[in-house]
Amino acid sequence: MDGIDFLWQQVTRQMADEMQLVDSRESDDAISCYCCGRPSGAWVVPYYQPRIDTYLRTDVPICAPCNALFHGSYRYMGIEKGTPEKPAVPGKLGMLVGCGLIVAQQQSILLTNPGWDKRLRVATQPLFELHQVSGKGAMEYACHLIGGLSEEAFPLLYISDIGRKKAELVMNLKLTLSKAQIHVCSGELLFRINTELLQAIREMQQADKSGWKKLERFIVNSCHGRIAPNDEGLHTFLSGNPEALAIARRLPADPHEKLQLMRVV
Numbered sequence: 257m258d259g260i261d262f263l264w265q266q267v268t269r270q271m272a273d274e275m276q277l278v279d280s281r282e283s284d285d286a287i288s289c290y291c292c293g294r295p296s297g298a299w300v301v302p303y304y305q306p307r308i309d310t311y312l313r314t315d316v317p318i319c320a321p322c323n324a325l326f327h328g329s330y331r332y333m334g335i336e337k338g339t340p341e342k343p344a345v346p347g348k349l350g351m352l353v354g355c356g357l358i359v360a361q362q363q364s365i366l367l368t369n370p371g372w373d374k375r376l377r378v379a380t381q382p383l384f385e386l387h388q389v390s391g392k393g394a395m396e397y398a399c400h401l402i403g404g405l406s407e408e409a410f411p412l413l414y415i416s417d418i419g420r421k422k423a424e425l426v427m428n429l430k431l432t433l434s435k436a437q438i439h440v441c442s443g444e445l446l447f448r449i450n451t452e453l454l455q456a457i458r459e460m461q462q463a464d465k466s467g468w469k470k471l472e473r474f475i476v477n478s479c480h481g482r483i484a485p486n487d488e489g490l491h492t493f494l495s496g497n498p499e500a501l502a503i504a505r506r507l508p509a510d511p512h513e514k515l516q517l518m519r520v521v
C-alpha cells in the first residue's frame with residue numbers, strides 16, 4: 257500500500273467530515289491527483305477535493321489522502337498562526353516543518369518541537385499523541401521506539417521531518433514492514449536503517465571508540481571521493497579489525513545513504 261493511503265486509513269480519514277470531497281466516479285474525464293500524480297483508479301478511496309493552485313490559478317484535483325496534508329483544521333490540527341485566544345490560520349499536517357511522525361497499527365505519535373507543540377495542543381480533537389523531541393534526538397527516539405515494538409505494530413510509517421514540500425514527501429513515503437529495516441521518509445529523501453547494523457555500530461562505538469572514529473572517517477571520506485576504493489590504509493585497517501570489516505560489509509552501497517546513516521549514529 258502507498259504510504260499516503262496508509263496514513264489516510266490509519267489516521268487522517270477522520271478529517272474527511274471537514275473536507276469538500278467529490279466522487280471521482282461521477283466524472284467522465286480521467287482524473288489524476290495533482291499532488292501524488294496517481295490516477296483515480298489507484299487511490300485507496302475514490303474521492304478528491306478541487307483546490308486552487310496558486311501558481312496556475314486554476315482548479316486542481318487532490319486525492320483525499322493527499323488532501324489531508326493541505327487541509328487546515330483548528331479542531332484536528334490546532335493553529336498555524338495566531339494564538340489560542342486569537343487563532344489566525346488553522347494548522348495543516350503538511351506544514352509541520354521540523355516535526356516527525358510515527359504511525360503504527362495501534363498508535364500515532366507526532367514528534368514536535370516546542371513551537372509546534374504549543375500550537376498543536378490547541379486542537380480539541382487531536383489526531384496524534386504529541387511527544388516533544390526534535391533535532392538529532394528525534395531520530396534516536398524513533399529508532400529506539402520502533403525497535404521496541406511488537407510484530408503486530410507493523411507495517412508502520414516513519415517520517416523524520418514532515419516539512420512543507422507535500423508532493424515530494426508523498427513520493428518518498430515508504431512503509432516500514434519490520435523492525436529489521438526502518439524506512440526514514442521526508443520531503444528531502446528516503447533512506448533505510450538496518451537495525452542490526454545500527455546495533456553493531458553502537459557496540460563498536462562503546463567497545464572500541466578510536467577504531468570507530470577511524471572507520472567513520474574512512475566511510476565519510478570515501479563517500480566524498482577523498483579516498484580511493486583501493487586505499488591501502490583502509491585495507492590494512494579493515495583486515496586487522498574484524499568488527500570494522502563486518503560493519504563495512506553491511507553498509508548500504510549508496511553514498512548518500514551511508515552519509516545519512518553516519519548522521520544517525
Ligand SMILES: [Zn+2]
Binds near residue numbers: 290292293320321323
Ligand atoms: Zn494524491
